[in-house]
Amino acid sequence: MKVGRYKDALLRKRSEIIDAGGGNKPIQTTEGTSSRQGDLADQATGNNEVHIQLRLKQTDAKILQAIEEALVRVEEGTYGVCRDCGEPVAAARLKAIPWTRVCISCKEKQSSP
Secondary structure (H helix, E strand, C coil), rough: CCHHHHHHHHHHHHHHHHHHCCCCCCCCCCCCCCCCCCHHHHHHHHHHHHHHHHHHHHHHHHHHHHHHHHHHHHHHHHHHHHHHCCCCCCCCHHCCCCCCCCCCHHHHHHHCC
């Protein structure tokens, strides 16, 4: 397995998230920017936008953490090995989600009720 290619993909994704704000930019709100509060629909829309921004920041933070953990696995020589079963993770899965910790079989077991 050519780990260098995956390491490059991890570093690119990490840079994308950090350059986009990576959970470090303050959330923009429209509150207090106008003397009028707007109607209830406007207020609800504003609250919904803030909620969406918070969720995106949380997702970015989780992905950043997973990327950092994957980079540690690259250095340790354990990258591409499923955390749960110890089998190699398929190259197609690593290409799609280079920060993944588990193979598709173990992921399906986690997702099933």
